Amino acid sequence: MNIFQQKWMTGLLLAALAVGALAPMLSGVAGFPQWLEVVLGGLMSGVLYSLVALGLVLIFKASGVFNFAQGAMVLFAALTLVRLMEKMPFVVALAIAALVMVAIAWLVERLVLRPLVNQEGIVLFMATLGVAYFIDGIGQIIWGSDIYTLDIGMPKEPKILLEKTFEGGILVSMEDVIAAVIAAALVGALALFFQKTGTGRALRAVADDHQAAQSIGIPLGRIWVIVWSVSGLVALVAGIIWGSKLGVQFSLQLIALKALPVVILGGFTSIPGAILGGLIIGLGEKLSEVYLGPLLGGGIENWFAYVLALVFLLVRPEGLFGEKHIDRV
Amino acid sequence: MSTAAREFGDVILKVEGVSLAFGGVKALTEVSFDVREHEIRAIIGPNGAGKSSMLNVINGVYHPQQGQVTYRGEARRAMDPHRAARSGIARTFQNLALFKGMSVLDNLLAGRNLMMRMPILLQALRVGPALREEIAHRKRVEEIIDFLEIQHVRKTPVGRLPYGLQKRVDLGRALAAEPRVLLLDEPMAGMNVEEKQDMCRFILDVNDEFGTTIVLIEHDMGVVMDLSDRVAVLDYGRLIGDGTPDEIRANQAVIDAYLGVKH
Amino acid sequence: MIYRETGQYKTTYEADQQLFPILQDRIFVLLVIAFAFGAVPFLASEYLFRAILTPFLILSLAAIGLNILVGYCGQVSLGTGGFMAVGAYAAYNLALRLPDLNLLVVFVLAGLCATVVGVLFGLPSLRIKGFYLAVATLAAQFFLDWAFARIGWFTNYAPSGSVSAPPLVILGWEVVGPVRKYLLVLGIVCVFALVARNLVRGAIGRSWMAMRDMDVAAEVIGIRPLYAKVTAFAVSSFFVGLSGALWAFVYLGAWEPLAFDVNRSFQLLFMVIIGGLGSILGSFLGAAFIVILPLALNQMPGWLGVEMSTALISHIELMVFGALIVFFLIVEPHGLARLWAIGKEKLRLWPFPH
Structure with a gap:
């Protein structure tokens, strides 16, 4: 067992992953331009994972809750938006959807978090499982459960880049590029918000020690509403992007749930971890889907992210950037 | 109770040059002392002196970076807590770790x-x-x-x-x-006088009747001086005194650590 | 006044350590079992057997298994559905490839297959705790889902991915019709409920609970974490795998991987939470509750005189489950089993208030 605890094991694992990622190109299975296409696609979908994972990390840092309902929130946000857009212009629908997400945050704080304050993390986790079911149920009751197309004018045609460098160039989906840019901007904004603003500081204080933060006058409830709202808005953005790509449907939820292995890989408490974890998962998933999937019979994107995170956990139980926990007795 | 007339066995537990750090924080620095069979051995020191860490090293919860612990003739750096338990080391906890x-x-x-x-x-x-x-x-x-x-x-x-x-x-x-060796981490913390007396009685009875060796961390000086045969004093992770209760009372370094000293 | 233990003195530790130390409890349990075996087969309707009793019993067994892991050992698993699937497909392949094997042996071996897989995915629990582990068990769930859907050997290359159970015969006794199926399941569940009770109140059960309540202290008093956690995963997976085999062979008859997807895992976790973490009785109560609730919800519009589509009802079901989980976690974390215990306590004192 102890061999896993060695620092070099982490390095070894990262090296193995890097070799695995490069293998298709080096072994000649895929040409460089094609490989680069896959890598870019993976990184771009990874940015979205990072974004959702960031929502999770924010909630975890501020309230110690591992929010299983994040996937349900993504679906609910997208459903709300797409159904409202049938009756009103995009901007108005967006504003209302955002308000709805804030309202959900407020309700969750009132009805779930406040009564469960100071409970063990695992109890809170199971409570968010209940919240996820509830949001799923009510979302489909209010908005219906069909597949809805969400058109917000994203360009659907791919573009050919670097035509001069490679023969045929590489194909890049402009939709992915725009999505990645939006997500990256949000990730940056959130990271800044957390590091630089007063609210961010209060948030970090709460993350360190609930009671101490409360005793110097930081309103715990308000902080929770803020982080859950932020994570609701993040869910909305992710819902828009994925929804416009795949249609708004139930499976969005499962995609969004992949933020769970992302935060596990990156470490629950780390913003850089969430970002890097999202990129690793996105990249790994795309590469494995394209080069490993056909060998195994396809469909491996359903579990690849989770198994990758599991392997990481064995080597680094606290994740890439997580804080190491010391048991005190 | 600390009658020098009582007979103690051989050294059953020996701590040699143990250093323990968490990241950059040094909890213990080159601590050495020994425990003889059947004695009541106290470890005292101000808060944060590393007393609990010392117990955690002895029964394997923490693994020191340097030094070794010799228990019944067997020297080791680190050990799993459950192995320590199986070899006869039991312990109680400062903050009640009951099920x-x-x-x-x-x-x-x-x-x-x-x-x-x-x-x-x-x-x-x-x-x-x-x-x-x-x-x-x-x-x-x-x-x-x-x-x-x-x-x-x-x-x-x-x-x-x-x-x-x-x-x-x-x-x-x-x-x-x-157990052959019983580690007690502040068994009387937070108790009233009556409860303390009961606990003292239990500890002495265990020591008397079963011959169990006892290593005891305690803040109540009266209790420590009454119960224990020998006392080790830790301050900022270093051993600053070791001896019978009377010797410790007279030890200038210990007095300074407890009362503070002008520099 | 009937439920009094006054005058029942225990003179040996043996008597004090028996399954139900209070005489009235013993009588009550025996009556329930006698009723279940002797009277129910004559009283219940076919619908009751098919829609309620048989699924209730099989899911109780799975809930007991999950409760051993979550309620007694404190290791949260979201992969229960996957382990049930292992039991189901192991039973299918055993029966298919070794047709002469006794059906009961098939079930036990299917449980053992799930044990092996469960231990394998349980090993990470030595390094990781809490929700880290919960997500790790999701890896098991999704991987197993995929394996049974995509690896042809498991389904004997059935083109639709759907497989069906062979005729159920045990030593010449043909298990056909709802009553016989019910009796078979009832017998198995009674035996293993007793096994579970024995385990949780013995040495191994204490080491599980010790790991749950305070793992560092458990190790300090000489409990090996490896042994405690791995046995919890092993025993739990055995129960879950066995119930998976029963679910497939006795309840479903024919099935596809979807029958054991992640929603099954959540459903079982809900049973354990609502029924009561760390209680065998609670596993039964939780299973009964979760089996009956959707049926009751289905009837509800009829009672109220309003029309509802089945889709709407299933969405309301989701909402109700979600709300109930949160409700129980907040109001009574020990679930229905605790309510039962409080009721008994009240009965002991009745008619005096204190």
Whole structure:
């Protein structure tokens, strides 16, 4: 067992992953331009994972809750938006959807978090499982459960880049590029918000020690509403992007749930971890889907992210950037 | 009680040059002392001096970066806590680490789990030897329950007991393992005078009747000086004094550490 | 006044350590079992057997298995559905490839296959705790889902991915019709409920609970974390795998991987939470509750005289489950089993208030 605890094991694992990622190109299975296409696609979908994972990390840092309902929130946000857009212009629908997400945050704080304050993390986790079911149920009751197309004018045609460098160039989906840019901007904004603003500081204080933060006058409830709202808005953005790509449907939820292995890989408490974890998962998933999937019979994107995170956990139980926990007795 | 006339056995536990750090924080720096069989050995020191860390090193919860612990002639750097338990080191905890969802009886029986050998299939059927084993251990545990005078709560979940009783259950769970060395981490913290007297009596009885070697962390100086045969003093992770209670009382370094000193 | 233990003195530890130390409890349980075996087969309707009793019993067994892991050992698993699937497909392949094997042996071996897989995915629990582990068990769930859907050997290359159970015969006794199926399941569940009770109140059960309540202290008093956690995963997976085999062979008859997807895992976790973490009785109560609730919800519009589509009802079901989980976690974390215990306590004192 102890061999896993060695620092070099982490390095070894990262090296193995890097070799695995490069293998298709080096072994000649895929040409460089094609490989680069896959890598870019993976990184771009990874940015979205990072974004959702960031929502999770924010909630975890501020309230110690591992929010299983994040996937349900993504679906609910997208459903709300797409159904409202049938009756009103995009901007108005967006504003209302955002308000709805804030309202959900407020309700969750009132009805779930406040009564469960100071409970063990695992109890809170199971409570968010209940919240996820509830949001799923009510979302489909209010908005219906069909597949809805969400058109917000994203360009659907791919573009050919670097035509001069490679023969045929590489194909890049402009939709992915725009999505990645939006997500990256949000990730940056959130990271800044957390590091630089007063609210961010209060948030970090709460993350360190609930009671101490409360005793110097930081309103715990308000902080929770803020982080859950932020994570609701993040869910909305992710819902828009994925929804416009795949249609708004139930499976969005499962995609969004992949933020769970992302935060596990990156470490629950780390913003850089969430970002890097999202990129690793996105990249790994795309590469494995394209080069490993056909060998195994396809469909491996359903579990690849989770198994990758599991392997990481064995080597680094606290994740890439997580804080190491010391048991005190 | 600290009569020099009492006979002690050989050194049963020896700590040599132990250093322990968490990241950049040094908890212990080159600490050495020994414990003789059958004695009551106290470790004292101001808050944060590294006393609990010392116990955690002895029974393997923490693994020191340097130095070694020799127990019954066997030297080692690090050890798993459950191996330490199996070799006869039991301990109680400063902040009550009882199994809160289990009854007093189950807590104490869990303390004897390390002696139970029945394969899981026999336990599943709970017949023959498995049943006999449970009952034999129950008898021993009931003796400890009688000794600690907690008969009336034996089936109560520990989480519902008042603090003083929980401290006793903690001691009972450690005793249930019939240890050779018993590590007590502030067994009297937060108790009133009466409860302290009871606890002192239990500790002395254990030491007297079973000959158990006791290593004790305690803040109450009166208790320490009364109970213990020898005292080790830690300050900022270093050993600053070691000797009989009388020697410690006269030790200038110890007095400075406790009262503060002008520089 | 009937439920009094006054005058029942225990003179040996043996008597004090029996399954139900209070005489009235013993009588009550025996009556329930006698009723279930002797009277129910003559009284219940076919619908009751098919829609309620048989699924209730099988899911109780799975809930007991999950409760051993979550309620007694404190290791949260979201992969229960996957382990049930292992039991189901192991039974299918055993029966297919070794047709002469006794059906009961098939079930036990299927449980053992799930044990092996469960231990394999349980090993990470030595390094990781809490929700880290919960997500790790999701890896098991999704991987197993995929394996049974995509690896042809498991389904004997059935083109639709759907497989069906062979005729159920045990030593010449043909298990056909709802009553016989019910009796078979009832017998198995009674035996293993007893096994579970014995385990949780013995040495191994204490080591599980010790790991749950305070793992560092457990190790300090000599409990090996490896042994405690691995046995919890092993025993739990055995129960879950066995119930998976029963679910497939006795309840479903024919099935596809979807029958054991992640929603099954959540459903079982809900049973354990609502029924009561760390209680065998609670596993039964939780299973009964979760089996009956959707049926009751289905009837509800009829009672109220309003029309509702089945889709709407299933969405309301989701909402109700979600709300109930949160409700129980907040109000009564020990679930229905605790309510039962409180009721008994009240009965002991009745008619005096204190």
